[in-house]
Amino acid sequence: MTSAVGAVRVLASGIPASLTVHGAMPGGDWVLGIDSLSAAFLVVILGVGAACAVFGTHDSALERSAGRQGTWFGQLSFATLLVGITLVVAARTVVVFLGAWEVMAISSYLLIVAHHEEAEVRRSGLIYLVATHAATLSLFAMFATWAANAPNWSFDALAAASPSLPPASMVAVLLLALVGFGFKAGFVPLHFWLPPAHAAAPSHVSALMSGIVIKTGIYGLLRVLLLLGGAPAWWAWLVLGIGVSSGVLGVLWALAQHDIKRLLAYHSVENIGIILMGIGAGSLGVAYHVPVVAMLGFAGALLHTMNHALFKSLLFLGAGAVYRATGTRNMEALGGLARRMPLTWLGFLVGAAAIIGVPPFNGFVSEWLVYQGLFAAGQTRDMSRLAILGIPALALISGLALACFTKVAGIVFLGTARAPRALAASEVTRGMYLPALMLAAACVFLGVIPALGIGVVNAAARELAGAGSVALPDAVRSGAWAISLLASSMLLLSMLLWVSRRALSRRRATRHEPTWACAYDLPTPRMQYTSSSFASPLLSIFGPLSGVRVERSPTAMRTHAVDLVLDAVALPLWRRVRRAALRLRGIQQGRLHLYLLYVMAALLVLLGYLAFGSGP
Amino acid sequence: MTVSDSVASYAALLLLIVAAPIIPGVASRTKSILTGRRGAPVWQLYADLWKLARRGIVLSTTTTWIFQAAPIIVLATTIVAASLLPLDGRVSTVRFAGDAVAFAGLLGLGRFTLALASLDTGSSFEGMGASRDVTFASLAEPGLFIAFATLGVIAHDLSLSAMLGNTAARSAAIPAAGPSLVMVALSLFALALAECSRVPVDDPSTHLELTMVHEVMVLDHSGPDLAMILYAGALKLALFAAILLNVLLAAAIPGGWRSSAGAFAALAVSFVGMGVAVGVVESTMARLRQPKVPLYLAGGSALALFGLILVLR
Numbered sequence: 066m067t068s069a070v071g072a073v074r075v076l077a078s079g080i081p082a083s084l085t086v087h088g089a090m091p092g093g094d095w096v097l098g099i100d101s102l103s104a105a106f107l108v109v110i111l112g113v114g115a116a117c118a119v120f121g122t123h124d125s126a127l128e129r130s131a132g133r134q135g136t137w138f139g140q141l142s143f144a145t146l147l148v149g150i151t152l153v154v155a156a157r158t159v160v161v162f163l164g165a166w167e168v169m170a171i172s173s174y175l176l177i178v179a180h181h182e183e184a185e186v187r188r189s190g191l192i193y194l195v196a197t198h199a200a201t202l203s204l205f206a207m208f209a210t211w212a213a214n215a216p217n218w219s220f221d222a223l224a225a226a227s228p229s230l231p232p233a234s235m236v237a238v239l240l241l242a243l244v245g246f247g248f249k250a251g252f253v254p255l256h257f258w259l260p261p262a263h264a265a266a267p268s269h270v271s272a273l274m275s276g277i278v279i280k281t282g283i284y285g286l287l288r289v290l291l292l293l294g295g296a297p298a299w300w301a302w303l304v305l306g307i308g309v310s311s312g313v314l315g316v317l318w319a320l321a322q323h324d325i326k327r328l329l330a331y332h333s334v335e336n337i338g339i340i341l342m343g344i345g346a347g348s349l350g351v352a353y354h355v356p357v358v359a360m361l362g363f364a365g366a367l368l369h370t371m372n373h374a375l376f377k378s379l380l381f382l383g384a385g386a387v388y389r390a391t392g393t394r395n396m397e398a399l400g401g402l403a404r405r406m407p408l409t410w411l412g413f414l415v416g417a418a419a420i421i422g423v424p425p426f427n428g429f430v431s432e433w434l435v436y437q438g439l440f441a442a443g444q445t446r447d448m449s450r451l452a453i454l455g456i457p458a459l460a461l462i463s464g465l466a467l468a469c470f471t472k473v474a475g476i477v478f479l480g481t482a483r484a485p486r487a488l489a490a491s492e493v494t495r496g497m498y499l500p501a502l503m504l505a506a507a508c509v510f511l512g513v514i515p516a517l518g519i520g521v522v523n524a525a526a527r528e529l530a531g532a533g534s535v536a537l538p539d540a541v542r543s544g545a546w547a548i549s550l551l552a553s554s555m556l557l558l559s560m561l562l563w564v565s566r567r568a569l570s571r572r573r574a575t576r577h578e579p580t581w582a583c584a585y586d587l588p589t590p591r592m593q594y595t596s597s598s599f600a601s602p603l604l605s606i607f608g609p610l611s612g613v614r615v616e617r618s619p620t621a622m623r624t625h626a627v628d629l630v631l632d633a634v635a636l637p638l639w640r641r642v643r644r645a646a647l648r649l650r651g652i653q654q655g656r657l658h659l660y661l662l663y664v665m666a667a668l669l670v671l672l673g674y675l676a677f678g679s680g681p
Numbered sequence: 682m683t684v685s686d687s688v689a690s691y692a693a694l695l696l697l698i699v700a701a702p703i704i705p706g707v708a709s710r711t712k713s714i715l716t717g718r719r720g721a722p723v724w725q726l727y728a729d730l731w732k733l734a735r736r737g738i739v740l741s742t743t744t745t746w747i748f749q750a751a752p753i754i755v756l757a758t759t760i761v762a763a764s765l766l767p768l769d770g771r772v773s774t775v776r777f778a779g780d781a782v783a784f785a786g787l788l789g790l791g792r793f794t795l796a797l798a799s800l801d802t803g804s805s806f807e808g809m810g811a812s813r814d815v816t817f818a819s820l821a822e823p824g825l826f827i828a829f830a831t832l833g834v835i836a837h838d839l840s841l842s843a844m845l846g847n848t849a850a851r852s853a854a855i856p857a858a859g860p861s862l863v864m865v866a867l868s869l870f871a872l873a874l875a876e877c878s879r880v881p882v883d884d885p886s887t888h889l890e891l892t893m894v895h896e897v898m899v900l901d902h903s904g905p906d907l908a909m910i911l912y913a914g915a916l917k918l919a920l921f922a923a924i925l926l927n928v929l930l931a932a933a934i935p936g937g938w939r940s941s942a943g944a945f946a947a948l949a950v951s952f953v954g955m956g957v958a959v960g961v962v963e964s965t966m967a968r969l970r971q972p973k974v975p976l977y978l979a980g981g982s983a984l985a986l987f988g989l990i991l992v993l994r
Contacts, residue, residue, distance in 0.1 A: 401803070403745045414747075423790035424783055433786075437779045440830060440839045443993070450993055453830055457982070460785070460826035464819030467789055471815050475800030475808075481743055540778035547777035551761055551787075554775075558757040562909070566753065569905045573737030580741040580802045581901055583890050594800070594808025602816040606975050 092160030121269030123496030250282025268385020276378030305345025312338025365434030425552030711960025751798035824982030871981035
């Protein structure tokens with residue numbers, strides 16, 4: 066609560082706030098602070114966090130009344146997680162940052178394995194744990210490299226030391242940051258922990274993880290950029306490239322999913338890609354000294370971070386409500402929920418329209434900024450004009466996202482129920498649809514009045530774009546109001562058309578008949594198009610890249626989606642490493658005298674090194 | 682912008698709204714002439730719309746509110762998208778930096794709701810149509826944006842008014858950018874045929890549900906609802922006609938039209954031209970097999986990409 070007030074105050078006044086805890090703290094003084102970047106993140110974290118917490122409280126109350134024990138532990142971990150995230154964005158020293166980072170990582174793990182009685186959940190949790198600690202490890206390495214010649218471990222000292230960083234260390238810091246924060250953000254190919262973890266976790270946790278937790282990876286990258294004062298051009302190109310591949314592959318793999326929560330998780334991979342395209346464009350602007358490009362790129366990335374937090378948590382809460390009402394996440398078993406869960410459907414529909422980036426919803430505004438950043442890069446006279454090729458990539462991403470969300474919304478909520486459990490569904494309780502509708506209202510609000518969202522990220526984008534940067538071009542500010550004008554004229558026109566349609570339809574009776582099945586009399590729900598058949602034309606175009614594996618037998622055909630990184634690379638690689646490690650078994654005999662021999666040998670080698678190797 | 686410019690842009694919008702239904706009529710008339718049939722008059726769509734508007738509505742019992750909202754949203758988004766185009770070759774009624782993105786986004790919103798409406802019926806045919814429609818559209822999207830990016834680089838501005846209108850920056854760039862403009866125009870025509878569901882991607886005159894794409898999505902719409910969808914389809918053709926006119930016009934006469942009357946006449950001619958072009962394509966070639974459509978769209982996009990590379994240098 067206090068941090069929310071603090072964040073709003075910093076956003077309103079533009080003056081950073083900070084708090085120092087002196088004394089015998091490990092790792093020097095503990096410093097917390099809120100500047101414009103932290104404030105922009107904090108506002109979203111706490112807003113979305115509150116919505117997810119309300120949903121989670123009501124959801125676990127239902128579980129408790131169904132006889133489940135120990136739901137208080139989940140609530141406690143959720144609160145710890147929120148505290149951890151808040152501290153991550155407020156930390157101003159390495160020790161506090163890494164400590165908070167671990168609090169966040171561990172409490173996420175505890176939340177993911179809430180339903181640990183299922184083997185699949187335990188497996189997903191383990192994969193997550195490995196990935197998150199690989200991330201922490203490379204963050205340790207990054208800060209150690211960076212702080213090697215800094216007087217202490219505060220961020221200020223790191224910033225002061227960065228100009229004197231040797232080139233090799235600079236490269237190491239940038240790459241380690243990309244790996245460490247990249248695991249958390251979940252871009253391709255470091256995304257592999259993300260879909261299983263999001264599918265396994267309780268829905269409000271998936272909402273918070275996808276909306277907020279993975280954004281701490283983005284926050285970390287931006288913080289590193291801010292402390293370093295910009296990155297070289299190769300890094301910017303690398304980030305832009307990762308953004309494009311993550312965006313395209315993320316949405317393509319999302320199309321192939323049958324599990325609604327896995328599908329949404331892959332869309333997070335896609336949207337992280339869009340955010341990285343913005344960061345890439347922004348860094349290009351800094352590297353090539355084109356302030357307009359830097360400003361548009363970073364503003365687009367920050368705004369998309371914020372927007373994605375809103376609509377993705379909204380979609381996960383909707384998926385959670387569907388799961389609560391039907392007991393399944395398999396889209397092939399759902400259908401016709403729009404009639405039975407009208408308010409959940411409304412929220413989900415707004416989220417879907419926002420994520421595919423159409424006006425007048427918030428997702429459009431940030432994609433509009435990223436497009437302009439890429440286009441402005443294309444106007445320059447140096448290498449950075451090649452960034453304009455990101456425009457068709459972004460267009461392909463949003464085209465595929467439209468196809469994918471037509472599939473999700475249409476198959477899950479429209480048509481008729483494909484299985485009895487979808488037929489028996491009813492609307493969830495008020496405590497579960499109200500948070501979703503609040504988030505939906507925020508999505509519409511920021512889409513109809515884009516100037517608000519742009520205002521929130523403006524200061525942070527300016528800092529990221531560097532000292533000599535300009536404010537957002539006037540064209541963008543007036544453009545934001547023109548979008549409001551478009552939205553209102555669209556609303557007005559729709560109302561006009563609605564009134565005239567009503568007048569026309571009043572003159573003749575409206576008849577209600579079964580759906581026209583081309584003269585076939587007995588259509589059944591099983592004849593409907595399914596999620597697989599809907600996605601099939603697109604997936605077949607992309608061939609093996611789409612990660613669909615088909616199993617055929619004389620009587621049946623099954624398709625299932627494999628993760629091309631986890632199932633095709635990471636796990637086989639891990640199995641091979643494990644087999645290779647078995648060869649070392651020979652030296653583990655379990656006999657004490659052998660181990661004493663090893664100790665002696667090691668001591669002798671060390672002595673030999675001291676005597677001959679170290680020199681004068 | 683003066684008051685008269687603003688009045689002219691609204692008048693051009695009105696012309697588009699009134700005259701758009703002539704395009705499918707001209708297309709089918711062209712087809713009937715080329716294939717030696719009597720054919721329907723060019724104002725056939727006006728008559729159809731009038732007839733449908735007075736008919737009653739049949740609603741499928743499976744459907745929800747989105748089925749009834751979709752035609753309204755499709756029509757509203759198409760008209761608002763039209764307001765972003767500089768129809769008289771100078772300025773549009775609404776313009777801002779990056780409005781080309783909004784143009785594509787508005788058409789996307791219409792497509793999204795219409796596809797949802799067709800899934801709302803629970804019909805397998807309509808689901809099939811929706812699936813194919815979003816598949817082709819998502820592959821056409823990159824091409825459209827490459828074309829927009831090319832026009833934007835030529836005009837130094839990502840606003841449709843600057844990209845298609847006759848601004849000073851654009852006139853100065855025209856002689857050098859001529860080849861690019863021609864490539865963009867060809868590519869846009871190829872993509873427009875896909876966006877507007879015409880041959881070689883879709884055949885509006887087919888009568889077999891299995892082979893339909895756009896037509897099958899609206900099987901269950903009737904009366905005023907169907908009228909709105911058909912009318913929005915005609916408007917979409919008119920939008921692309923206006924875009925093509927202004928891309929080619931700039932290549933041919935860099936100065937642009939001096940008077941509003943000339944601009945309006947050109948707009949009207951472009952509608953007829955679009956109808957004739959569509960009709961000629963439909964009577965000279967068959968529809969592509971569906972696995973070939975992605976290749977067609979990729980080819981169209983590649984053409985625009987060459988144009989972009991030429992202006993980037």
